[in-house]
Every structure is written in structure tokens, then in C-alpha cells.
Amino acid sequence: xxxxxxxxxxxxxxxxxxxxxxxxxxxxxxxxYAVFPGGARIRPKLCLAVAQACGDDQPGIADAAAASIxxxxxxxxxxxxxxxxxxxxxxxxxxxxxxxxxxxQAVLAxxxxxxxxxxxxxxGTALMPQRLPGLIMTLGRASxxxxxxxxxxxxxxxxxxxxxxxxxxxxxxxxxAATMAGAVAAGAAPADxxxxxxxxxGEAYQVADDLHDLVSxxxxxxxxxxxxxxxxxxxxVEDLGFExxxxxxxxxxxxxxxxxxxCPGANELRSVILAQSKRFVPKGLVLVAA
Amino acid sequence: xxxxxxxxxxxxxxxxxxxxxxxxxxxxxxxxYAVFPGGARIRPKLCLAVAQACGDDQPGIADAAAASIxxxxxxxxxxxxxxxxxxxxxxxxxxxxxxxxxxxQAVLAxxxxxxxxxxxxxxGTALMPQRLPGLIMTLGRASxxxxxxxxxxxxxxxxxxxxxxxxxxxxxxxxxAATMAGAVAAGAAPADxxxxxxxxxGEAYQVADDLHDLVSxxxxxxxxxxxxxxxxxxxxVEDLGFExxxxxxxxxxxxxxxxxxxCPGANELRSVILAQSKRFVPKGLVLVAA
Numbered sequence: 253x254x255x256x257x258x259x260x261x262x263x264x265x266x267x268x269x270x271x272x273x274x275x276x277x278x279x280x281x282x283x284x285y286a287v288f289p290g291g292a293r294i295r296p297k298l299c300l301a302v303a304q305a306c307g308d309d310q311p312g313i314a315d316a317a318a319a320s321i322x323x324x325x326x327x328x329x330x331x332x333x334x335x336x337x338x339x340x341x342x343x344x345x346x347x348x349x350x351x352x353x354x355x356x357q358a359v360l361a362x363x364x365x366x367x368x369x370x371x372x373x374x375x376g377t378a379l380m381p382q383r384l385p386g387l388i389m390t391l392g393r394a395s396x397x398x399x400x401x402x403x404x405x406x407x408x409x410x411x412x413x414x415x416x417x418x419x420x421x422x423x424x425x426x427x428x429a430a431t432m433a434g435a436v437a438a439g440a441a442p443a444d445x446x447x448x449x450x451x452x453x454g455e456a457y458q459v460a461d462d463l464h465d466l467v468s469x470x471x472x473x474x475x476x477x478x479x480x481x482x483x484x485x486x487x488x489v490e491d492l493g494f495e496x497x498x499x500x501x502x503x504x505x506x507x508x509x510x511x512x513x514x515c516p517g518a519n520e521l522r523s524v525i526l527a528q529s530k531r532f533v534p535k536g537l538v539l540v541a542a
Numbered sequence: 543x544x545x546x547x548x549x550x551x552x553x554x555x556x557x558x559x560x561x562x563x564x565x566x567x568x569x570x571x572x573x574x575y576a577v578f579p580g581g582a583r584i585r586p587k588l589c590l591a592v593a594q595a596c597g598d599d600q601p602g603i604a605d606a607a608a609a610s611i612x613x614x615x616x617x618x619x620x621x622x623x624x625x626x627x628x629x630x631x632x633x634x635x636x637x638x639x640x641x642x643x644x645x646x647q648a649v650l651a652x653x654x655x656x657x658x659x660x661x662x663x664x665x666g667t668a669l670m671p672q673r674l675p676g677l678i679m680t681l682g683r684a685s686x687x688x689x690x691x692x693x694x695x696x697x698x699x700x701x702x703x704x705x706x707x708x709x710x711x712x713x714x715x716x717x718x719a720a721t722m723a724g725a726v727a728a729g730a731a732p733a734d735x736x737x738x739x740x741x742x743x744g745e746a747y748q749v750a751d752d753l754h755d756l757v758s759x760x761x762x763x764x765x766x767x768x769x770x771x772x773x774x775x776x777x778x779v780e781d782l783g784f785e786x787x788x789x790x791x792x793x794x795x796x797x798x799x800x801x802x803x804x805c806p807g808a809n810e811l812r813s814v815i816l817a818q819s820k821r822f823v824p825k826g827l828v829l830v831a832a
Contacts, residue, residue, distance in 0.1 A: 274707050275688030279696035283687060331653065336645040355626040356699050359649060360692050363621065366653060367686030370660040374678040385671045388664040388678065396657030397573060398565030402650050406569035409646050417564050 258311070259296045262319035263287055266372045270364065282353040282361040283368075286330050287323070291344050294528065295430040296322040298453065301524045302434030302446065305517035309439055313383055316376020317433040320369040320391055325426055327365035328401045330358050337405065366395065386436040394429030401426055415491075419458055420451070427454030445513035452508035453525065459488040459501045460533050466494070505529055548601070549586045552609035553577055556662045560654065572643040572651040573658075576620050577613070581634050584818065585720040586612040588743065591814045592724030592736065595807035599729055603673055606666020607723040610659040610681055615716055617655035618691045620648050627695065656685065676726040684719030691716055705781075709748055710741070717744030735803035742798035743815065749778040749791045750823050756784070795819050 253261075267287050271280045296318035303314035333340040333348040334355060340348050350358035369391055377384040394400045404422025407413050431450035435443070466489050488497045509525060512518050543551075557577050561570045586608035593604035623630040623638040624645060630638050640648035659681055667674040684690050694712025697703050721740030725733070756779050778787045799815060802808050 270687035272688050274704070276693055276696035276700050276707075278700055279687060279693065327653075331649055334646075334649065336649060354699065356624075357696070359621055359624065359626060359652075360696050360699075362649075362653065363617075363656060363685075364687040364690075364692045364696075366656050367682050367690065367692065370678055371682030371686060374675050374682065377675070381675045382671065384674055384678070385664050385667065388660060388674070392657050392661030392664065395653075396661060397560035397569060397654040398562050400654075400657065402654045402657065403566055403569065406566035406647070406650050406654075409644065409650075410566050410568050414564070417566075 255297050255300045256293065258300060258315050259293050259318050259322065260290075262315040262372075262376075263290070263322060266319055266323060266368055270368070278353065279357055279360055279364065282349055282357045283364055285352060286326050286349050286361050286365060289344065290322070290326075292531065293322060294457070294531075295325055295426055297528065298427065298450070298525075299430040299434040299437070301521055301528075302431045302449075303438040305512075305515045305521035306435050306438035306440040307516055310380055310383070310437065313376050313380060313387075314434060314437040316372050317387055317437040318430075320373045320376075320387075321394075321426065321430045321433060323365045323369040323372065324391065324395045324401070324429075327362040327369070328395075328405065328426075330365065331362040332405060334358055337408070369395070383436060383439065386442070387433055390429050390433045390436060394425045399425055419455065423458040423461075424451045424454035427451065427457065440513075440515065443513040445511045448511040449508050452504050452511060453529075456501050456504035456508065456529065459497050459504065460529075462488045462490075463494070463497055463501070463533075465489075501533065545587050545590045546583065548590060548605050549583050549608050549612065550580075552605040552662075552666075553580070553612060556609055556613060556658055560658070568643065569647055569650055569654065572639055572647045573654055575642060576616050576639050576651050576655060579634065580612070580616075582821065583612060584747070584821075585615055585716055587818065588717065588740070588815075589720040589724040589727070591811055591818075592721045592739075593728040595802075595805045595811035596725050596728035596730040597806055600670055600673070600727065603666050603670060603677075604724060604727040606662050607677055607727040608720075610663045610666075610677075611684075611716065611720045611723060613655045613659040613662065614681065614685045614691070614719075617652040617659070618685075618695065618716075620655065621652040622695060624648055627698070659685070673726060673729065676732070677723055680719050680723045680726060684715045689715055709745065713748040713751075714741045714744035717741065717747065730803075730805065733803040735801045738801035739798050742794050742801060743819075746791055746794035746798065746819065749787055749794065752778040752780075753784070753787055753791070753823075755779075791823065 267284050270283050299318040299321050300314055308314055329343060330349045332338055333343055334350050341351050342348060349361055353361070370388060373387050373391060374384060377387065395402060397403050399421050401422060404418055404425065407418040407421065428447045428450035431446045435446045465487070488500060492500055509522050512521055557574050560573050589608040589611050590604055598604055619633060620639045622628055623633055624640050631641050632638060639651055643651070660678060663677050663681060664674060667677065685692060687693050689711050691712060694708055694715065697708040697711065718737045718740035721736045725736045755777070778790060782790055799812055802811055
């Protein structure tokens with residue numbers, strides 16, 4: 253089964269558990285709307301790619317880990333789009349959850365998706381519960397305080413912003429969780445390299461996003477263009493200039509590739525990462541990351 | 543160590559983990575503000591009382607479970623008070639989190655508290671990880687969709703409301719989680735009675751709250767009075783009348799006591815529940831629950 257099918261099936265199973273008699277139907281609909289159709293699913297794909305590189309001895313656990321990572325990502329998008337944050341009207345080419353369902357359902361949908369991520373992880377490890385603690389800790393660190401995506405979003409409301417802490421928490425943390433969860437799900441020994449791999453890819457993705465924000469139209473990305481400028485966010489392009497940002501992106505991908513710990517499928521993982529990275533680099537840019 | 547000290551210590555340890563260099567300071571402050579000083583801590587006390595009735599062989603796990611239950615409760619209060627829900631200006635006798643820190647910090651504080659609940663559970667079971675899966679599932683069922691507190695809050699925004707589903711999810715679910723988590727934390731065999739005990743106490747608490755809402759002043763409860771009427775919520779007093787509601791409260795407490803499964807400390811648990819229930823019954827009412 254290919255990665256996309258595995259990820260969509262695992263997400264479908266998670267969302268369907270909320271769609272039962274006795275559940276509030278509008279909120280159940282908001283959950284489905286927030287998860288499907290997805291974006292690039294880049295984090296769960298990275299999670300599965302690492303699991304496969306480590307042997308993928310328990311595909312059900314890897315699928316659950318990938319789905320949990322994506323559920324946390326979807327939750328953060330739903331909350332980030334709220335009027336009290338970005339007040340974004342569109343997301344993934346359609347109305348944002350709060351525009352389609354109202355702010356209260358959007359708050360609850362985000363909450364329920366966070367819970368669903370942890371619950372899915374416990375369900376997914378039922379046959380091998382000894383892998384659950386590491387996975388829960390990985391999800392928790394990536395999503396909560398002090399260093400997860402919640403912390404990253406929190407920096408946007410602080411009077412004095414720490415740009416490095418902001419990016420590491422807002423984007424890097426969930427990418428790092430994707431690679432670490434992939435390794436833990438497949439029973440690999442913990443290694444700093446997995447965290448570094450995710451952090452570098454996350455930072456590269458952030459730089460690519462800044463470049464996109466500068467060169468793309470809203471039509472292409474499915475969300476309003478020039479949002480970073482509008483919202484006064486720190487941007488790599490602003491800090492380093494266009495060429496500097498492109499160079500930084502290349503360096504990050506090289507460092508990412510270089511940090512892959514020894515594992516049975518290291519070569520294939522390297523290819524997957526290079527192929528994936530081509531998809532998030534703005535059109536017209538050619539990267540030499542190998 | 544008494545229950546209050548155990549609970550406050552466990553909550554303090556959880557909140558302090560978010561207060562480190564590199565964390566956004568305002569959000570860290572909002573978390574502490576949301577958790578301390580607490581209300582009656584009735585759910586974590588119930589959790590510990592059940593753990594003690596079951597032998598409390600791993601007090602660290604019971605403490606973590608009690609803290610996680612309370613963190614989920616605090617998260618739901620922070621989000622329920624938001625302008626898009628109750629728009630409550632006060633909570634526990636002080637400004638609500640969104641009034642004190644702004645709506646964006648309140649959304650993030652709720653999110654971070656949910657994550658913290660799951661993470662604390664994993665940390666708390668480090669010495670006996672085989673108890674983690676059951677506890678994660680218990681926390682997840684109580685807080686997410688389809689039947690947890692998020693679902694309960696969701697019912698308030700539905701066009702057609704199912705009153706039974708609403709109360710079971712909004713209040714009953716977390717009480718049921720408190721009793722079940724207490725039992726699981728102490729290694730007790732799963733028994734339907736633990737869930738029933740929590741559900742009945744939760745329902746009793748809801749009826750008591752409806753009675754309170756009718757007879758109390760804002761000064762006494764620390765939140766605005768007559769909120770249910772203002773917000774058009776279903777209320778036991780409205781459905782059953784005052785005397786009917788008092789009778790219902792008595793019946794529920796009898797059923798709660800009657801559902802305690804066989805365990806070493808059943809008699810003491812029974813006393814604790816009766817003593818606790820006296821605290822949440824409006825002054826001037828005398829219950830005969832034994």
C-alpha cells in the first residue's frame with residue numbers, strides 16, 4: 253500500500269470514530285472538514301518514510317503515528333485561522349473552519365483533533381503497548397508547552413519575540429516529531445539524528461514557505477498571499493534576502509540528509525526526502541542538496 | 543500526604559515544566575493562572591479517593607492521573623469562558639483567562655493544558671508503562687469526540703440538542719474518567735461500576751449546580767449567577783422543579799454509592815463521597831443519601 257493510501261485510511265478511521273450516534277453532528281462534520289481533503293500531508297509522509305527506513309515492522313503503529321502527527325497539524329491550522337489569530341477566511345482552497353462552521357465549532361474542532369491524536373496513538377499501539385510511552389511523549393513535546401506548536405503560536409502574541417524559539421516551536425517541533433515518531437513506531441533505538449533530521453526539514457520548509465509567500469499567488473497555495481508581511485511575522489526572506497534564503501534552504505537540506513542515522517533504508521529515505529523537498533520549493537528554483 | 547497536597551504538588555510539577563527558558567512567558571503565565579488557585583478540585587479528589595479504595599499501590603501514577611483529569615477540566619473552563627461561548631468575565635473569583643490575557647492566549651492555554659494532561663500521564667507512568675494505554679484511552683474518551691467534554695460543549699452550538707447526551711458528555715464524562723482513572727492507576731481490574739460511580743456523581747454535581755445557579759449569588763460561586771438561564775441551557779431545575787431536582791440529586795447519590803465495585807477500601811470511599819457531596823449541595827439542603 254502506498255504512503256498516501258496508508259495515511260488517508262488511518263485518518264479516515266480516526267475521524268469516523270467521532271461520527272457515531274450520540275455525537276454532536278455539526279462538530280463531527282467540522283472535524284471531517286478540517287481533515288479532508290488534506291494538503292500535501294508532508295509531515296505524515298515524512299513519518300512513514302522514516303518508519304520504512306527503520307524496517308516498518310509494525311505498519312499499524314507507523315500509520316497511527318503518521319495520522320496523529322497530521323491530526324495535530326490540522327488542529328493547529330484550525331486554531332491559527334481563528335479571528336483572534338490570523339483571521340484567515342480560506343484554507344486549502346476552501347472556507348476556513350471558523351468561516352464554514354463558526355468560531356465556537358472551530359475552537360472545539362481543534363480541541364477534539366488534539367485529543368484524537370493522542371487517542372489514536374493509544375489505539376494504534378494496542379498490540380505493542382511498550383511503544384506507546386515514547387510516542388505520547390513525542391506528540392506531547394511537539395504540540396504543547398514549552399516547545400511545541402502551541403508555544404510557537406504563543407510567541408506571535410508576545411511583546412518580545414525570540415525568532416529562533418518561534419520557528420523551532422511553530423514549525424520545527426512537529427517535523428521533529430514526525431521523524432522521531434516514525435523511528436519509535438518502527439522500534440528503532442532513539443537517536444539524536446532523527447530529531448535533527450526533522451528539525452532541519454522543518455526549518456527548510458519554513459524558509460520555502462517564506463519564499464512562497466513572496467512569489468506565489470493566493471490561487472496557487474489555497475490561502476491568502478503575503479500573509480507573513482500582513483501579520484508582521486518574522487520571515488527568512490526579510491532577514492536574509494531572496495538569494496540568502498535560497499542558499500539557506502540548500503544548506504538545511506544538506507544538513508538534513510547528513511543527519512540520517514544508520515538504518516536499513518537510509519539510501520531510500522535520502523531519495524524520498526530529496527523528492528519531497530522538490531515539491532515544497534517554489535517553482536523555478538533548483539536546489540542542489542545532494 | 544493528604545489528597546489536596548498530592549493534587550496541588552502534581553499540578554505544580556506539570557505547570558512548572560512549561561515555565562522554562564525558551565518558552566513564551568505570557569503563555570506560561572496564562573497556564574499557571576488557569577490552574578492556580580483551583581476550585582474545589584472535586585474531580586482529582588474523586589480520582590485519588592478511588593485509587594486509595596483500590597489500594598493505591600503506585601501513588602505517583604494516581605497523582606499524575608488526578609492532575610491530568612484536573613488539567614483537562616481547567617482547559618475546558620478556559621475555552622468555555624471564551625467570547626464565542628459563554629463570554630464569561632470572571633471565573634473562580636477573578637478575571638477569566640481571556641479577560642486577563644486576551645482571547646488568543648486563552649485558546650492556546652486551553653490547547654496546551656490538554657496536551658499537558660496526556661504528557662503528564664506518560665511521565666507519571668514511566669515506572670509502570672503497562673498502565674499507560676488504559677489511562678490515555680480514559681482521558682481521551684472523557685475529553686474528545688464523540689462523547690467527551692468537547693462533544694458536550696459542542697451540543698450547546700447544535701440546532702437540535704440532545705439533553706441526555708449533552709449532560710453525559712459535558713459533565714458526566716470527566717467524572718467517569720476520574721473514577722475510572724483512579725481505578726486503572728491503582729491497577730484495579732476494569733469494572734463497569736467505576737464508570738457508573740463517576741457518571742452518577744457527575745450527574746448529581748450537574749443537578750446541584752443547577753440548584754446553585756438558582757439560589758446562589760455570584761459572590762458565593764465566583765462566577766456570574768443565573769448563567770444557565772442567560773445562556774438558554776437545559777437545567778434540571780427547569781425540567782423537574784426545585785423539589786424534583788432535590789429528589790433527583792438524592793437518588794443519584796444513592797445510585798452512585800450503590801455502584802461501587804468490591805474493593806479493599808469500599809467503606810471509606812463511601813464516606814468520602816458522602817462528605818464531598820455535602821460540599822457541593824447548596825447550603826440549607828439536607829440530603830439523605832445513605
